[in-house]
Amino acid sequence: MTRDNEANGFLDELGAKVKIARARRGMSRKLVSEISGVSPRYIAQLENGKGNISVVLLRQISQAISVPLETLFSDIEPMTGEIAQIVKKLQTASPLEVARVQTILGVNSEEYDKAERYVLIGLRGAGKSTLGRMAARELNYPFVELNAEIERQSGMAVDEIFALYGQEGYRKLEKAALDRIACNYNQVVLAAAGGVVSEPETYDLLMSKFVAIWLRASPDEHMNRVLAQGDKRPMADNPEAMEELKEILTSREALYARAPMTVDTSDRSIEESRNDLIAAIRCNRCAVLDSIEEGGARVRDACAGGRSAAS
Numbered sequence: 001m002t003r004d005n006e007a008n009g010f011l012d013e014l015g016a017k018v019k020i021a022r023a024r025r026g027m028s029r030k031l032v033s034e035i036s037g038v039s040p041r042y043i044a045q046l047e048n049g050k051g052n053i054s055v056v057l058l059r060q061i062s063q064a065i066s067v068p069l070e071t072l073f074s075d076i077e078p079m080t081g082e083i084a085q086i087v088k089k090l091q092t093a094s095p096l097e098v099a100r101v102q103t104i105l106g107v108n109s110e111e112y113d114k115a116e117r118y119v120l121i122g123l124r125g126a127g128k129s130t131l132g133r134m135a136a137r138e139l140n141y142p143f144v145e146l147n148a149e150i151e152r153q154s155g156m157a158v159d160e161i162f163a164l165y166g167q168e169g170y171r172k173l174e175k176a177a178l179d180r181i182a183c184n185y186n187q188v189v190l191a192a193a194g195g196v197v198s199e200p201e202t203y204d205l206l207m208s209k210f211v212a213i214w215l216r217a218s219p220d221e222h223m224n225r226v227l228a229q230g231d232k233r234p235m236a237d238n239p240e241a242m243e244e245l246k247e248i249l250t251s252r253e254a255l256y257a258r259a260p261m262t263v264d265t266s267d268r269s270i271e272e273s274r275n276d277l278i279a280a281i282r283c284n285r286c287a288v289l290d291s292i293e294e295g296g297a298r299v300r301d302a303c304a305g306g307r308s309a310a311s
């Protein structure tokens with residue numbers, strides 16, 4: 001095909017798209033001309049593949065017929081008013097709203113797929129292991145400890161992995177373990193390790209395959225809970241331990257805050273936090289799984305005032 005032929009073919013297609021879109025909107029050339037300020041004669045030329053229209057004039061026409069300019073150049077059918085409006089809305093919709101539309105249209109949705117895979121994140125002593133196990137039992141989901149999975153797969157204890165392969169080696173195994181758990185479980189409550197947020201690729205993977213819940217607590221509570229567990233390491237010969245813990249919490253706060261859900265365990269008993277976590281999971285599950293019906297929105301609204309928050 002020569003360059004001229006190619007150009008003519010392109011103009012023919014462009015003209016046909018404009019013509020179809022205008023017809024679908026039930027607009028005459030005269031009306032489009034009045035709204036766009038482009039003469040009817042020029043619009044006719046364009047529609048017949050004759051006029052090599054300027055970008056600015058084409059934009060005026062696309063606005064007049066409510067068709068996004070870019071769809072006039074793509075292989076997909078030009079979007080008419082209603083579809084264009086829906087697409088525009090979708091571009092600023094929340095993940096839940098997108099999931100709802102995907103469900104209605106029968107398109108696979110990441111949000112829907114992961115609605116029953118929960119991962120608990122937060123600093124040491126947040127309650128990932130304790131509350132995770134309790135919530136999983138109540139919800140009848142399997143409970144998985146990420147570190148246990150890493151140890152099982154590698155045949156080594158976490159301490160050994162750190163000693164032999166360092167932080168980097170551990171992070172690689174951590175990412176692989178996350179991937180495996182996502183593949184193997186449709187339903188799960190997973191307790192991650194505190195530092196899972198530090199490797200961007202791993203954290204992105206976590207976010208895409210699981211619903212993350214940040215278990216929050218104050219620095220004092222983190223420290224006191226870890227000490228109460230009999231772990232003296234944080235304080236051993238280190239008067240700056242508390243300052244360090246605060247620093248880690250501050251530096252990770254923005255990362256943990258990426259989690260779509262938060263359960264604040266500050267000033268709560270274990271029993272209360274357990275119930276908060278279970279309620280948060282139930283709430284999210286209903287909202288996503290019932291997303292086709294209005295029920296999803298109702299459940300979400302009902303949850304909004306609680307101690308746990310889906311942001």
Ligand SMILES: Nc1ncnc2c1ncn2[C@@H]1O[C@H](COP(=O)(O)OP(=O)(O)O)[C@@H](O)[C@H]1O
Pocket residue numbers: 122123124125126127128129130131191225226229265266267268269270271273274
């Ligand atoms: N409201 C609460 N929520 C969670 N854990 C609590 C709470 N209050 C006290 N704890 C205690 O804090 C500790 C949390 O430790 P753990 O579950 O091992 O945390 P992580 O796995 O996040 O490091 C447990 O010993 C638990 O009994």
Ligand SMILES: O=C(O)C1=C[C@@H](OP(=O)(O)O)[C@@H](O)[C@H](O)C1
Pocket residue numbers: 122123124125128147158192193194195196
């Ligand atoms: O991410 C990390 O670097 C680690 C955090 C700790 O997790 P917890 O927060 O569960 O104690 C522990 O598993 C291990 O030392 C590795």
Ligand SMILES: [Mg+2]
Pocket residue numbers: 128129130191
């Ligand atoms: Mg733990």
